[in-house]
Amino acid sequence: MGDLGALVIGSGAAGLTAALLLADTRPVTILSKVDAKSGATPWAQGGIAAVSHERDTPEDHVSDTLAAGAGLCHEHVVRHTVMQGAWAIDQLIEWGVQFDLRDSSRDVEDGGEYHLTREGGHSARRVFHVADSTGAAIASTLMQRAHHHPNIHVLENRVAIDLIVDKDRSTCVGVYVLNRASGLVEALEGSAVILASGGASKVYLYTSNPDTATGDGIAMAWRAGCAVANMEFNQFHPTCLYHPHAKSFLISEAMRGEGGILRLPSGEAFMGRFHDAADLAPRDVVARAIDHEMKRLGIDCVYLDVTHFSRELLTRRFPNIAARCAEFGIDIAQAPIPVVPAAHYSCGGVRTDLQGRTSIAGLYAIGETAATGLHGANRLASNSLLECMVFARGAATHILASTPERSKVTDLPAWDESRVIDTDEKIVVSHNWDELRRFMWDYVGIVRTTPRLTRALHRIDLLRREIHEFYSSYRVDADLIELRNLVDVAELIVRSALRREESRGLHYTLSYPQTSETAEDTLLLPNR
Numbered sequence: 015m016g017d018l019g020a021l022v023i024g025s026g027a028a029g030l031t032a033a034l035l036l037a038d039t040r041p042v043t044i045l046s047k048v049d050a051k052s053g054a055t056p057w058a059q060g061g062i063a064a065v066s067h068e069r070d071t072p073e074d075h076v077s078d079t080l081a082a083g084a085g086l087c088h089e090h091v092v093r094h095t096v097m098q099g100a101w102a103i104d105q106l107i108e109w110g111v112q113f114d115l116r117d118s119s120r121d122v123e124d125g126g127e128y129h130l131t132r133e134g135g136h137s138a139r140r141v142f143h144v145a146d147s148t149g150a151a152i153a154s155t156l157m158q159r160a161h162h163h164p165n166i167h168v169l170e171n172r173v174a175i176d177l178i179v180d181k182d183r184s185t186c187v188g189v190y191v192l193n194r195a196s197g198l199v200e201a202l203e204g205s206a207v208i209l210a211s212g213g214a215s216k217v218y219l220y221t222s223n224p225d226t227a228t229g230d231g232i233a234m235a236w237r238a239g240c241a242v243a244n245m246e247f248n249q250f251h252p253t254c255l256y257h258p259h260a261k262s263f264l265i266s267e268a269m270r271g272e273g274g275i276l277r278l279p280s281g282e283a284f285m286g287r288f289h290d291a292a293d294l295a296p297r298d299v300v301a302r303a304i305d306h307e308m309k310r311l312g313i314d315c316v317y318l319d320v321t322h323f324s325r326e327l328l329t330r331r332f333p334n335i336a337a338r339c340a341e342f343g344i345d346i347a348q349a350p351i352p353v354v355p356a357a358h359y360s361c362g363g364v365r366t367d368l369q370g371r372t373s374i375a376g377l378y379a380i381g382e383t384a385a386t387g388l389h390g391a392n393r394l395a396s397n398s399l400l401e402c403m404v405f406a407r408g409a410a411t412h413i414l415a416s417t418p419e420r421s422k423v424t425d426l427p428a429w430d431e432s433r434v435i436d437t438d439e440k441i442v443v444s445h446n447w448d449e450l451r452r453f454m455w456d457y458v459g460i461v462r463t464t465p466r467l468t469r470a471l472h473r474i475d476l477l478r479r480e481i482h483e484f485y486s487s488y489r490v491d492a493d494l495i496e497l498r499n500l501v502d503v504a505e506l507i508v509r510s511a512l513r514r515e516e517s518r519g520l521h522y523t524l525s526y527p528q529t530s531e532t533a534e535d536t537l538l539l540p541n542r
């Protein structure tokens with residue numbers, strides 16, 4: 015295959031934004047491990063945070079982000095991101111995203127305003143949204159543009175396995191990719207490689223995330239020699255639908271932003287006991303409070319009450335949630351919604367700078383795969399889509415300014431299959447998937463202790479050896495590739511959690527309940 019220009023691994027908000035910004039100047043290939051609509055982006059509900067009017071200020075958005083991040087955000091990164099909020103919204107509107115208006119009969123050109131919602135930890139209404147399906151609107155608009163762009167080539171059902179780096183592991187030149195249709199592994203060359211493969215919340219048994227969230231980019235970068243940061247900070251969303259068949263469907267925080275109230279089975283509105291901002295406290299506080307009440311009372315769930323909203327408001331603002339709950343026999347205008355926390359977002363990831371650069375030349379990481387310093391110990395709601403846009407822009411700008419187009423095809427080392435055979439032991443893979451995700455939930459969840467973390471690390475060590483042996487003996491398929499990544503990511507999470515001898519933000523451990531005076535990142539460096 016000839017020169018593919020830039021290779022973007024992932025077709026979510028981050029990957030698509032980078033591709034669209036590069037494509038006017040440079041050929042781009044986007045890889046997606048299933049179809050192009052996969053990833054967390056189409057599932058995003060609440061919206062994208064950005065300061066847009068005189069009743070709000072960038073300074074307030076900065077201080078809300080810093081407060082949620084519990085002392086660990088990098089302030090210059092927060093400022094850099096917040097200051098580009100207006101650009102992100104304008105760019106999305108220019109590409110065709112139609113955010114909700116305050117009054118649908120009055121367009122912005124006619125003096126109308128966008129409707130802004132609010133979520134936990136935000137001191138003002140500043141979240142642009144498209145009803146409760148903001149991610150789907152963004153993903154479909156960007157994907158449509160990418161499909162029509164002559165310089166963008168989208169390859170679906172291609173699972174990136176490992177990065178190809180040069181001999182001294184200082185430069186990334188391409189990636190090995192499993193073509194799911196043919197079952198063959200291809201070596202693809204890129205003048206730049208962008209990891210935009212999303213987060214790793216599938217490492218937990220219960221998650222709001224789609225099946226793609228197996229931390230592939232983080233694991234690939236780690237194996238290639240990149241530094242990773244703050245992996246202990248996995249965010250648990252407080253409110254996912256509690257129903258045996260709902261697969262942790264998210265109930266947006268915007269419902270609490272609009273006045274929804276969390277209640278115990280007795281009807282008590284309990285969040286006021288845990289935080290002055292009650293139901294609009296930062297996410298780590300709300301998730302921990304729910305976990306505490308569930309354990310204290312021995313109950314299976316708590317309830318989100320929106321029965322005081324009018325049916326008209328619920329249908330207009332939350333049609334997706336109302337319809338999904340109705341499928342499970344819950345009329346949200348009449349009955350409170352049973353909810354539980356579930357793993358939602360990886361705040362840690364591949365350490366990058368403002369341009370998405372990793373510690374390997376030619377390799378960039380953006381979106382949920384990256385640890386930019388924006389989220390610190392806990393992400394503020396609706397800051398993720400903003401980060402996807404801003405850092406995609408940074409990476410695209412850097413690539414266009416500094417990476418020459420490559421016309422010559424490098425001799426990439428071919429994938430070696432000489433010592434592997436087809437497996438007849440698929441049960442090993444599915445068993446290890448289940449085991450890993452269950453003990454991560456039980457031992458490395460919302461509340462941790464050192465003995466539980468140590469127990470988890472011991473299990474991971476055994477699984478890792480078994481999985482790596484399996485990987486070197488049998489032909490790869492998507493499940494095995496993902497399991498190998500999950501076990502690597504699980505190890506990074508637990509090792510990071512063991513290093514943090516304090517409780518901060520999303521990392522809460524009974525073994526060290528205090529918060530240290532100084533806040534430091536957890537940086538893991540591979541043995542290069």
Ligand code: FAD
Pocket residue numbers: 023024025026027028029045046047048049050051052053054055056057058059060061062063148149172173174175210211212213222223224226230231264358359380381382383395396397398399400402
């Ligand atoms: P993703 O959108 O997850 O895309 C990852 C892409 O990488 C996919 O195309 C996938 O197929 C591909 N991929 C992965 N591994 C490989 C591989 N090995 N090879 C090839 N391709 C690969 N954030 C907000 O800011 N506001 C919200 O309202 C909001 N709501 C959310 C609601 C839900 C239910 C969830 C799950 C998340 C929500 N988030 C929200 C978080 C936000 O949606 C994600 O953090 C963000 O969309 C991540 O975008 P991304 O481009 O980094 O990755």
Ligand code: SIN
Pocket residue numbers: 058059060061265266267268394395396397398
């Ligand atoms: C939500 O709508 O509650 C999710 C928002 C987010 O994760 O930022």
